[in-house]
Amino acid sequence: MSLHGRTALVTGGGRGIGAACARALAAAGARVAIAGRSEDALAAVAREIDAVAIRADLADRDDTDRLIACVAERVGAVDVLVNNAGVADSATLAATDDAMWDRMFEINATAVFRLCRALVPPMCARGWGRVVNIASTAGLTGFRYTAAYCASKHAVVGFTRALALDVARAGVTVNAVCPGWVDTDMTERAVATIAAKTGRTPEAARAELERASAQRRLVAPHEVAFAVAVLCDDDARGIHGQTIVVDGGGLLK
Structure with a gap:
């Protein structure tokens, strides 16, 4: 795999799956920008792989807009977008208030849409791009006490498939990776x-x-990152509009 000469943006890049994706893309030769809420975590990963760290809270639309502007200023055009930032709260339906629902959708789904809306059209204009949305097996089935989370991840999967059709002839691929339980702080x-x-x-x-x-x-974070890196390779251009499950066979049960 080679991403030499490409620039990648990974959201939620300070820890867990996002940090693993940033490492994998940097190892493939990409220049990497990472975004997230924890400045200390971002700085540690940035030092390790010589990445550009940008603090951003994707629950705040103004902050998301600032991230888009900051990326353009500091690293230029984005060739690879990994929408990894996410939150996972659990509650019964009765205990799921509007604030929980709105926050889950804002970070897990709306931020994905808004970043793609800003960054994918320039990819299409240049004739090359890779978008990988980190969804979840919760975007393919249901789990108890996670109605808001499952709904938001189903939204990501549906958005991925629709966007893939929109850009199918533009040299840009759009896919989703759906991890199961991963050995991260969130778990x-x-x-x-x-x-x-x-x-x-x-x-x-x-x-x-x-x-x-x-x-x-x-699953280990680097196993998810491997799938992401493969999808970003030139030779993966035929893998498009897909949901790649990385869950150790959990959905087979």
């Missing part, structure tokens, strides 16, 4: 929530999530 928070609500030990809660995979393990 650790889920483990803590399960333990607190059920009285189980954190070890038992983590084991329950591992059993969701046919391989009986959590």
